[in-house]
Each structure stands twice: as C-alpha cells, then as structure tokens.
Amino acid sequence: MTTLLSLVVAPGFFASEPVRTAAVIGGAAAIVSGVVGVFTVIRGQSFAGHALADVSSAGGAGAFLLGINPLSGFLLMGVLAATSMELVRVDRPSERDLVTGIVTGAGLGVAALLLYLNVTTSSTTGAAVTIMFGSMFTISASIVPLAIAVGLAALSAMGVLYRPLLLSSLDPNLAAVQGVPVRLIGLLHLIVVALAVALSAITVGAILSTALLIGPAAIALNLAKRPSVAIFLAAVIGVAATWGGILLAYDSYEWTGGHGWPVSFCIVALIFAAYVVVAEIRLGSRRQPEPGLKPRPREGRATTAG
Amino acid sequence: MLTRSEVLAVRQASVSLSGHPILKDIDFALNAGEFCGLIGANGSGKTTLLRTVLGFVMPTSGSVTMEAGGRASIGYVPQKFILDPYMPMRARDLVALGLDGNRLGVPLPSRGRRRKVDEMLEAVEATPFADQRIGSLSGGQQQRVLIAHALIRRPRLLLLDEPLANLDIRSVAGIVALLRRVSRELQTTVLLSAHDMNPLLSVMDRIVYLAHGRAATGAIDAVVRTEVLSRLYGYHIDVVRVHGRVLVVAAEGEGDAQTAIQRDPVHVAQVP
Numbered sequence A: 001m002t003t004l005l006s007l008v009v010a011p012g013f014f015a016s017e018p019v020r021t022a023a024v025i026g027g028a029a030a031i032v033s034g035v036v037g038v039f040t041v042i043r044g045q046s047f048a049g050h051a052l053a054d055v056s057s058a059g060g061a062g063a064f065l066l067g068i069n070p071l072s073g074f075l076l077m078g079v080l081a082a083t084s085m086e087l088v089r090v091d092r093p094s095e096r097d098l099v100t101g102i103v104t105g106a107g108l109g110v111a112a113l114l115l116y117l118n119v120t121t122s123s124t125t126g127a128a129v130t131i132m133f134g135s136m137f138t139i140s141a142s143i144v145p146l147a148i149a150v151g152l153a154a155l156s157a158m159g160v161l162y163r164p165l166l167l168s169s170l171d172p173n174l175a176a177v178q179g180v181p182v183r184l185i186g187l188l189h190l191i192v193v194a195l196a197v198a199l200s201a202i203t204v205g206a207i208l209s210t211a212l213l214i215g216p217a218a219i220a221l222n223l224a225k226r227p228s229v230a231i232f233l234a235a236v237i238g239v240a241a242t243w244g245g246i247l248l249a250y251d252s253y254e255w256t257g258g259h260g261w262p263v264s265f266c267i268v269a270l271i272f273a274a275y276v277v278v279a280e281i282r283l284g285s286r287r288q289p290e291p292g293l294k295p296r297p298r299e300g301r302a303t304t305a306g
Numbered sequence B: 001m002l003t004r005s006e007v008l009a010v011r012q013a014s015v016s017l018s019g020h021p022i023l024k025d026i027d028f029a030l031n032a033g034e035f036c037g038l039i040g041a042n043g044s045g046k047t048t049l050l051r052t053v054l055g056f057v058m059p060t061s062g063s064v065t066m067e068a069g070g071r072a073s074i075g076y077v078p079q080k081f082i083l084d085p086y087m088p089m090r091a092r093d094l095v096a097l098g099l100d101g102n103r104l105g106v107p108l109p110s111r112g113r114r115r116k117v118d119e120m121l122e123a124v125e126a127t128p129f130a131d132q133r134i135g136s137l138s139g140g141q142q143q144r145v146l147i148a149h150a151l152i153r154r155p156r157l158l159l160l161d162e163p164l165a166n167l168d169i170r171s172v173a174g175i176v177a178l179l180r181r182v183s184r185e186l187q188t189t190v191l192l193s194a195h196d197m198n199p200l201l202s203v204m205d206r207i208v209y210l211a212h213g214r215a216a217t218g219a220i221d222a223v224v225r226t227e228v229l230s231r232l233y234g235y236h237i238d239v240v241r242v243h244g245r246v247l248v249v250a251a252e253g254e255g256d257a258q259t260a261i262q263r264d265p266v267h268v269a270q271v272p
C-alpha cells in the first residue's frame, strides 16, 4: 500500500508547506468556481466571466506594484468591473457583449501598463507570469484566512440567491412576474463571479481562471439533470482537477529533472481532458441508433443481389 | 375601479413603445372565472397588451386595475420561452420554482412542497415526463409544464401568450381542454392570446379582438360580426361561418384590404 502510494506521489508531497497551502487555496477556489460557474454557464455569461478575470489582472498587477496582498487587488478590480458592467443599461444582447468587450480591453490595457511598471521597477518578469498564469507553490500561507473568508462569503451568497437566480437565469420574465428583482440578482451574481475569479486568479492565474470557472461547470451540465446535482458535481470535478494538477506538477519535478510543469497547466489539462471524454461519451450515446428504428440495409442489399 | 365580480379592468388604455403608439383606447373587464381570448394577427399588439396587464409596460393614458394582490396574483406563460437543452432542470424543478422561486435560500426538502408539485403535475397531465429535463420535452409537453409553473400558486388571473402556436391539432385541443377544466376547478380567470380564434370558439366567454391598435371586445357573437370587424379594420370584411369555423376575409377588390391582408397572414391562411 505504502509502496503503491509512493509510486504515484513523489516523496515529501504531504509534508510540504507550499503543497498544503496550494491544496487549501486551490480547493477553495475550485469549489467556489464550480458552484458559481454552473450559473455563469446557464446564464450565457462565460464571456463576462472571462472579462472579469482580465480586468481583475490589472488589480493584481497594481497590488504587486504596491507590494500588497495580490488577492485584495484582484478582488477590488473584479468587484468594480462587475458593478460597472452590470450597471450600464443595455437593451440588446449584442450590446451586452460590446460593453463586456470594451471593459475587457480597458482592463487589459491598464494591466499591461502596471505589469510594465513592475518589470521596470523591480527588473523581474516574474510578476507578469504569476498574475496571468499563477504560481501555486509560491502562494504565501498568510493569504489563507482571507481566501477562506472570501470563499465562504461567495458560497453563502450563492446559497441565499439560489432560487431567484435559478428562476431569472431560466427566464427573466417568469422571475419578474414572481416579484424577483431581476437586475439586482444579476448584479449580485456577477459580483460573486468576481469573488470566484479573484480566488482562482491567485491560484491558476487571472487568464486561466476562466478554465476553472467554465470547465467543471460545462462537464457537470453534460452529466446532471438537476440544478443541485450539477452544482455539486462541478465543485467535485473542480477540486479533483485542482488537487490532481497539484500532484501532477509536484511529481513532474522528478520526471523533468528539477524544472517541473506549472500547476496551472496541469489543472487546465486535466479539466480539458475530462471535458473531451465526457462530451465524447455523450456524443457516442447519441450516435447509437435506437434498436427498434434500425433499418436493415444488409438484408436489403442481399435481396437485390440475390 | 373594479366591480365586485371583476378581476381585471382595462379602461381606455393607450400604450406606446419607444414613442410609437401601439394600442389605442383598449377597454374591457374580466370577471372571476371567465375565459377570454385575445385575438389578433402578428404585430397587432397581443404581447404588448399582456405586458401592460403585467405592469411591465405602463399605459400612456387610461388605466389597468387588478384585483387586490396585483402582479403577485397573476400567473404568466410567456410567448418566447427559449430553453437551452443543457439546462439542468427537470419538469418538476420548474414547477416547484413557480411555488417559491422568489424566496431566498436553498429549498429544503419538504413533503408538503413535493405533494403540491405532484398534484399540479398530475392536473396538467405532466406526470409521465415529470423527471425529464425540460429541454428534452416536446413543445406541447413544455407548454403543460409552463402552465403548471404558472398555476401552482393558484393565481386569480392566468395570462398565456400564444400557448397554442407551434402545436399540432391534437395538442391544441388537449391544451385548450386542459385550460378550460383547470380554470373551472381553480376559479382562475384566463386571458389567452392567439392568432386563430377557431380552436377557442367553444371555450371563450369573451373575446378581445385586436386590429390596427384598437380592440373590439365583448361576447363572441357580439364581436365576430361583419359590421363590428369592418369598423375595426376600417374597410369591409366578411365574417364567414363554415363547418363550425369562423373565417375573417376581406371583400374582393378592396385595395386597402389587399395590403392589410398581406400584413395579416392569419387571414390569408384562412382563404383556401
């Protein structure tokens, strides 16, 4: 048993402090992203989710420059962007995409400036990579309490908003007839998306946070036919991919002679592989013809030939 | 003001959308338990009138008065209900949201809630597909689930926007019979929009016939008449009754009517 485990897990894995921090914060980010992501996908707001990630990267870059905790930077910018995106009144869905696109561009522009300043003042390129693509084994353990608090806040908000959010995601008119303040619920949801994105940004990085938000949710939506099951599955899939990715990255130091692969790459690769497998299984089951309806071409051909 | 038996009164209501007048001086009232057809061609303003009753659109003049309870005592089945087939929701989940979808917090499993949902599914004959994803249901099945969603709070007034569009003849008859039965059992007033009045002839107590932004309202026999509809359309039309069906056709050679008929495909469809 111990030898089997040691084949999969490189020595020192469970004792390593960076691994433990990564597992805790990564797990929290994955749970929150999975839960929130299901709503983001069914509301058709994947692009808005990605926009929040891009804009919040400016906050992360600013925090780096000021030498403060990057999570607060991601949070501040993300919540600001979510609020402004939702408060701009739009009449058409295409207009909504337009606003999202413009906000994304502006956010990334600011991020480019701040990252450039980071490079010129501290003469390292590390900040850019950490903010955009994450660096899980370098997360400071001091961030853990704030990260857990943000995660709990996001999950409680989702629990409170659950029914009205589900109803207005299904059809805003149906929700409005039942007295749901549809716009307020939409705004609150996007703010919670910003919290999820900020948590993911400090783990897999701002750019890759979309993968953690959308990937597990998309897989779960392929499997579940009830909202509660979809949410549960998305969280479980997210955590499995995150912890699996951490393990894979840790082990990869051994195979690659000390260089290792980035954790974010490993997590996203696992999510992508799982999505392909699940989508393929679903497609396969749909391709199979119904037994009763199956025509019998071979017999037909036999008769004409005979 | 409402008289005692009235559930809804629309009084001299005019409605404009983005500055364009859409409805002019609409005037009718519905009594408790009545079944009213809102009939008109595409673009005649049926959806706009229903949205005005719901309070989503404010009349520019005139008034819409609901019985005490207001919007909370209206059930609504929208015309455009676009459903993602991946929506992780069973028919019974949607019906349950009709009961308490506006409440905060996660629903706790409760026997009472489940019983109410089961009863409603049974009432609309949706029990056989209650556990299927709504996205995988046929149009007629989805329509039944939406009706259950709207009825589960026992609304005083049920608004349905084109619930019969895209259904085959058998499903149309099924849904109409279902609505008539349920509205009698629950004493619910029904206001249902349709472009074809024929499937509703046997169940309507009252008709609101829309054309050119105006409405002729009253009992069917008082409204669906050559003189009344000619006045509404502004040119001569004939109301023809054949084989228990009503056809509204423009007189031949009516230049104005020709263009109007092209705008009103319903009427073209009824001229073989």
Ligand SMILES: Nc1ncnc2c1ncn2[C@@H]1O[C@H](COP(=O)(O)OP(=O)(O)OP(=O)(O)O)[C@@H](O)[C@H]1O
Pocket: B017, B018, B020, B022, B040, B041, B042, B043, B044, B045, B046, B047, B048, B049, B079, B162, B195
């Ligand atoms: N936002 C808007 N601004 C201006 N005009 C509008 C607006 N929405 C609808 N209209 C116009 O109002 C008229 C009535 O539209 P409405 O949707 O109420 O018709 P309808 O009877 O429901 O038609 P259908 O049978 O196609 O559903 C149409 O001519 C339409 O072009």
Ligand SMILES: [Mg+2]
Pocket: B046, B047, B048, B079, B161, B162
């Ligand atoms: Mg309409």
